[in-house]
Structure formats: C-alpha cells, structure tokens
Amino acid sequence: SCVHPDRPEPLDLHLGMFLPTLLNQATPEQMERFFTPAWNLRIIGTYAQTEMGHGTHLRGLETTATFDPSTQEFVLHSPTISSIKWWPGGLGKTSNHAIVLAQLHTQGRCHGLHAFIVPIRDMDTHVPLPGVVVGDIGPKFGFSEVDNGFLKLEHVRIPLDNMLMKFAKVEPDGTYVKPPSAKLTYGMVFIRSMIVGQSALALAKSCTIAIRYSAVRHQSELRPGEPEPQILNYQTQQHKLFPVLAAAYAFTFVGQYMKDTYRRISGDIHAGDYSQLPELHALSAGLKAFTTWAANAAIEVCRMSCGGHGYSRSSALPDIYVEFTPTCTYEGENTVMMLQTASRYLVKSYRQASVGQRLQGSVSYLSEAAAQRLRPRPVSGGAAPLSTQDLLSLVHLYQRRAASLVELAAKSIQQELQRGRSQEEAWNHSSIDLVRASDAHCHFVVVKLFVDKLEQVDDAAVKAVLSTLALLYALKGLADNSGDFLQAGLLTVPQATRVSARIKELLEELRPDAVALVDAFDLNDRKLNSVLGRYDGNVYEHLYEWARQSPLNATEVHESFHKYLKPLRSRL
Numbered sequence: 182s183c184v185h186p187d188r189p190e191p192l193d194l195h196l197g198m199f200l201p202t203l204l205n206q207a208t209p210e211q212m213e214r215f216f217t218p219a220w221n222l223r224i225i226g227t228y229a230q231t232e233m234g235h236g237t238h239l240r241g242l243e244t245t246a247t248f249d250p251s252t253q254e255f256v257l258h259s260p261t262i263s264s265i266k267w268w269p270g271g272l273g274k275t276s277n278h279a280i281v282l283a284q285l286h287t288q289g290r291c292h293g294l295h296a297f298i299v300p301i302r303d304m305d306t307h308v309p310l311p312g313v314v315v316g317d318i319g320p321k322f323g324f325s326e327v328d329n330g331f332l333k334l335e336h337v338r339i340p341l342d343n344m345l346m347k348f349a350k351v352e353p354d355g356t357y358v359k360p361p362s363a364k365l366t367y368g369m370v371f372i373r374s375m376i377v378g379q380s381a382l383a384l385a386k387s388c389t390i391a392i393r394y395s396a397v398r399h400q401s402e403l404r405p406g407e408p409e410p411q412i413l414n415y416q417t418q419q420h421k422l423f424p425v426l427a428a429a430y431a432f433t434f435v436g437q438y439m440k441d442t443y444r445r446i447s448g449d450i451h452a453g454d455y456s457q458l459p460e461l462h463a464l465s466a467g468l469k470a471f472t473t474w475a476a477n478a479a480i481e482v483c484r485m486s487c488g489g490h491g492y493s494r495s496s497a498l499p500d501i502y503v504e505f506t507p508t509c510t511y512e513g514e515n516t517v518m519m520l521q522t523a524s525r526y527l528v529k530s531y532r533q534a535s536v537g538q539r540l541q542g543s544v545s546y547l548s549e550a551a552a553q554r555l556r557p558r559p560v561s562g563g564a565a566p567l568s569t570q571d572l573l574s575l576v577h578l579y580q581r582r583a584a585s586l587v588e589l590a591a592k593s594i595q596q597e598l599q600r601g602r603s604q605e606e607a608w609n610h611s612s613i614d615l616v617r618a619s620d621a622h623c624h625f626v627v628v629k630l631f632v633d634k635l636e637q638v639d640d641a642a643v644k645a646v647l648s649t650l651a652l653l654y655a656l657k658g659l660a661d662n663s664g665d666f667l668q669a670g671l672l673t674v675p676q677a678t679r680v681s682a683r684i685k686e687l688l689e690e691l692r693p694d695a696v697a698l699v700d701a702f703d704l705n706d707r708k709l710n711s712v713l714g715r716y717d718g719n720v721y722e723h724l725y726e727w728a729r730q731s732p733l734n735a736t737e738v739h740e741s742f743h744k745y746l747k748p749l750r751s752r753l
C-alpha cells in the first residue's frame with residue numbers, strides 16, 4: 182500500500198489478524214513478548230487456520246498441538262496432506278511467525294481448537310526453521326501482491342507459553358483449564374465486522390467511477406438531430422447505477438454501526454460480560470455475507486455500465502472486483518455465515534419469542550410477530566396499504582418480511598422433523614429457507630439503519646437527498662424481492678406496479694445530484710486510481726496517455742515480429 186492504498190499487501194494479515202488476535206487472546210506476558218516486536222515488525226505474523234482439507238469446518242481441522250509435560254512444550258504436527266495449512270496471507274514468503282490453530286491434546290484428551298504462536302522462519306536469516314516446510318500456494322484469481330502460503334509442520338516444538346492463554350490454559354502438569362466461554366476462541370468477529378465497511382468502500386469507489394464516467398461519456402442519439410447525450414441520461418443507466426449509489430450510502434452507515442457495535446460489545450467481553458457475543462456473532466456473520474454478496478454483484482454492474490473502457494485496467498474496476506470478490510469466501514464463506522445467523526440466532530430467537538420471551542437487539546421484531554400471531558387476523562387478510570413515500574412504513578414492511586421468512590424456515594424444520602427426519606437432516610433440508618431468512622433479516626437491518634441515520638441529519642437539503650436515496654434503496658429491494666413480499670401477503674400486484682413506477686420517478690429525481698453524491702465520498706484520484714473516474718473528467722486524454730505507457734508500446738516493432746511472425750511467414 183506504500184505504492185497504492187487499498188491494494189492487498191503481504192502485511193494485511195499481520196495488521197488485520199495477527200495483531201488483533203494477540204490483543205484479544207494473549208496474556209499480558211505474551212503481549213510483552215510478542216505484541217511489541219510484532220508492532221515494530223521484528224515479528225511478522227499471519228493467521229494460519231485454514232487447511233488444504235478444511236476451511237469452514239473448524240472442528241474438522243487436523244493440525245495437532247500435543248503437550249509434552251517432560252519438556253514443557255507443545256509438539257505441532259501436520260499429520261496428513263489435507264492438514265497442511267493452506268491460504269494464510271503473507272505465509273508463503275513474508276511471515277516469520279504464525280498464529281496456528283490446532284487441536285489441543287493434553288493428558289491423552291483432545292480439547293478442540295486453540296491458538297499457538299509458532300516461529301516459522303529464522304528472525305535474522307529468514308530461512309525456514311527445522312521441521313517447517315513453507316511456501317507460496319501459487320497464482321490466484323487476484324491478490325497477486327499477497328503470498329498466500331502453505332505450512333507443513335513436522336513435529337515442531339514450541340514452549341508451553343506459546344499457547345495463547347488469555348481464556349483457556351494448560352498448566353505445567355498438563356491440566357487443561359477451560360475458557361469462561363468456548364466461543365471466545367473462535368475469533369474472526371473483528372474482521373467480519375470490519376469487512377462490512379470494506380463493502381461500503383468498494384461500492385463507493387465503483388459507483389464514483391461509473392457515475393462520473395457516465396456523466397462525461399456521450400453516446401448514441403436520444404432525440405434525432407440533437408448532440409449525443411450523456412449516457413447518465415438513459416433511464417437504464419440510472420437504473421443500473423443509482424441503486425448502487427444508494428447501497429453505498431446504506432452500507433457506509435451499516436459499516437459505522439457494525440464498527441461501533443463491535444467496539445461496544447468487545448469492551449463488555451473484555452470486562453467479562455459475554456451476554457452480547459451471540460448477537461455480535463450473528464450480526465457480523467450475517468452482515469458480512471449480505472454486504473459482500475451485494476457489493477460483489479454491484480461492482481460488476483458498474484464495470485459493465487462503462488462499456489469497453491470498463492474492462493480496461495485503466496478504469497480500476499477490474500482490480501476493484503478481483504480484490505473484493507474473495508471477501509465472499511474468506512473470513513467465513515458467505516452461505517455458511519448466513520446459515521450461522523439463521524440457525525444459531527434467528528430460529529433460536531423465534532422459538533424463544535414463540536413461548537412469550539421478550540427479545541432485545543436486532544431480533545426484537547420477532548417478539549412483536551409472535552404476539553401478532555396470537556391476535557385474531559383481520560378478515561380482509563389482504564396486504565396493508567403501501568406508501569411509496571413513507572420510509573417508516575417501508576422499514577415495517579421489511580421487518581414483517583423478515584419475520585415471515587424466519588417463521589417459514591422454523592416451520593420447515595418442524596415439518597421435516599414430523600416427516601421423521603433427524604435434527605441434522607431436518608436442518609439441512611431447510612437450509613435454503615434458512616439462508617433466505619438471514620438475507621431478509623440483514624436486509625431489514627440495513628434499511629432500518631439507513632432510516633435511523635436520517636434522524637441524525639440536521640441539514641434539510643442533505644436530509645432530503647438522503648431520504649430519496651433511502652427510498653430508492655428500500656423500493657428497489659422490494660422490487661427485486663417482490664416474491665418474498667407477495668408470498669408473505671405483504672404486497673399486492675397493483676402495489677408492485679406502483680413500486681416500479683415510483684422507482685422511475687426517484688431515478689429522475691436523483692439525476693441532478695448524482696455526481697455531487699459520489700463527489701461527497703471524497704475519494705481522491707490517487708485512491709480511485711481510475712482514468713474513467715478522474716475528478717476533472719478529462720478521460721480521453723488520460724486514457725490515451727495511459728495506453729501509451731503500456732509496456733507493449735516500449736518499442737514500435739515488438740520483438741515477437743522478428744521471433745515469431747517473420748519466421749512463420751517464411752514457412753508459409
């Protein structure tokens with residue numbers, strides 16, 4: 182990032198996971214011994230959890246850490262080919278230490294996954310240490326700046342005090358001391374929370390480039406005989422880009438909320454109050470999946486809306502996509518994260534609400550829904566009147582859609598059980614519904630946070646344009662998921678038609694402010710690194726200059742002419 186901010190780099194894992202994991206899981210003595218040199222880059226670390234055979238299924242990880250009381254050491258070992266650590270960023274050639282997640286064995290018993298600090302390269306020569314086989318996993322879809330690596334441990338010995346022991350402990354005689362909560366060793370909540378903000382940034386960059394370019398690009402004929410219009414005047418171009426713009430603002434507010442929530446709850450956890458950890462886990466897992474899936478798709482919409490030049494690396498959009506898309510996989514594969522939110526939080530909360538429990542936090546609406554189910558249904562049974570102007574009523578609509586889909590998933594599990602399936606099979610045969618429920622829950626959270634944020638805006642003009650964006654975000658989501666709302670009896674076909682009409686009006690309303698709204702992200706040209714997204718709009722001259730700099734243009738006649746073309750001609 183010294184060359185260009187935001188590009189992935191080999192130190193990302195050191196900064197983004199190695200240091201935070203020490204902060205969360207090291208004892209004061211370990212902080213002294215490891216954090217200080219790591220802060221000064223004497224120690225450079227990575228977070229080695231995933232193995233060739235397992236990434237999602239943590240309980241299936243095979244690397245072992247066996248305590249040897251006779252020498253007061255742990256023996257770290259990769260017992261199978263599938264147990265080789267695979268993927269950790271900066272592992273291949275950069276790191277000299279790794280936080281290795283391994284199954285802890287002591288006194289003949291396995292106590293599950295724990296974190297161990299393992300030196301892997303000599304601090305001076307950087308040569309791999311005895312018993313350590315380490316290297317790069319080879320070229321990837323992107324992330325070419327990062328040496329994602331493999332690590333094979335052959336009975337490597339580390340001191341007892343290299344196990345991160347803030348929560349769980351192993352005594353010198355090998356006695357295992359349980360952590361106050363088994364969930365504390367999972368980690369990853371910090372990065373998942375931060376990734377929500379990364380989704381917002383990726384969206385802001387992409388729509389800034391696409392909307393600015395759409396304001397300078399003139400193409401085709403809108404009215405015969407008139408000059409070619411800005412492509413931003415085409416309704417289809419607005420329909421592609423303005424919902425992305427709205428989502429960029431929505432996710433910016435959600436990213437701030439996620440950061441604040443992480444900070445608040447991790448403070449409680451450090452003070453010994455673990456009660457909010459389930460909400461933090463569910464929220465960070467769900468919102469990480471929801472926002473990265475949405476942003477991933479939206480970056481491609483922005484690229485394709487720029488035509489051929491969008492496919493050029495000069496636009497920066499291919500690089501934004503290639504660098505962003507692994508967020509749907511790493512830090513918890515998105516489907517699995519959505520299932521976590523549904524199975525470990527939403528269905529559990531639904532069942533608590535169904536027996537009258539008053540729920541708090543982001544699922545409090547499930548208590549309202551449970552109470553609603555006990556009240557007699559209105560005879561009409563039809564959808565409530567729909568306002569395409571009133572944001573609070575739209576928040577309520579999203580809330581009811583989420584409640585309906587959580588209930589549908591919970592009932593599916595019940596029906597599968599009644600068919601005689603086992604618990605595990607019943608859950609697996611309901612997992613499509615579970616993912617839909619999580620998606621709807623997260624969508625409600627995003628819409629609600631967007632509308633809540635408007636209450637904090639004092640400037641009338643800013644509040645008006647943000648309200649238009651919030652309306653567009655909510656109505657576009659309603660249109661895109663109209664099946665859910667129709668199925669839940671929350672929308673009628675005439676209402677869906679009105680929603681589409683209102684969306685068109687909002688696109689027109691936003692057109693005059695579109696460029697100002699992306700300028701407001703205040704992403705300078707260096708950060709955007711995009712010829713199409715230049716603040717001065719001077720695209721064509723800089724596109725030509727950018728092409729002229731291409732290495733292929735270093736010579737007028739490329740050597741390939743003499744090496745291949747000319748000899749080929751002579752043989753024909």
Ligand SMILES: CC/C=C\C/C=C\C/C=C\C/C=C\CCC(=O)SCCNC(=O)CCNC(=O)[C@H](O)C(C)(C)COP(=O)(O)OP(=O)(O)OC[C@H]1O[C@@H](n2cnc3c(N)ncnc32)[C@H](O)[C@@H]1OP(=O)(O)O
Nearest residue numbers: 193197230236237238239364367368375462511512513525
């Ligand atoms: C500023 C930084 C921003 C970015 C730029 C900088 C740097 C970038 C840095 C990093 C990004 C680059 C690389 C990515 C690094 C990685 O990918 S690290 C590896 C990531 N891997 C995963 O996330 C693994 C995913 N799998 C899992 O988490 C688990 O396998 C599972 C949760 C899916 C299932 O595990 P199980 O043990 O089976 O658990 P369970 O039975 O489902 O649940 C048991 C109870 O535990 C609770 N729980 C589960 N996970 C957590 C958690 N993380 N935190 C808290 N609680 C958790 C769960 O809710 C259950 O609770 P109950 O009360 O219901 O029992």
Ligand SMILES: Cc1cc2nc3c(=O)[nH]c(=O)nc-3n(C[C@H](O)[C@H](O)[C@H](O)COP(=O)(O)OP(=O)(O)OC[C@H]3O[C@@H](n4cnc5c(N)ncnc54)[C@H](O)[C@@H]3O)c2cc1C
Nearest residue numbers: 228229230231235236237268269270507510511512514516
């Ligand atoms: C660029 C990049 C950087 C990475 N950096 C690191 C790092 O620094 N440190 C580290 O430890 N790891 C890292 N990883 C690994 C990453 O965390 C894993 O790839 C991720 O956790 C997914 O696990 P997996 O690859 O085993 O996929 P799998 O879990 O095998 O997923 C494959 C498919 O199976 C499905 N699936 C799996 N389990 C279930 C289930 N229970 N229910 C339903 N469907 C399921 C998934 O939805 C997915 O469609 C990185 C990965 C990438 C791409």
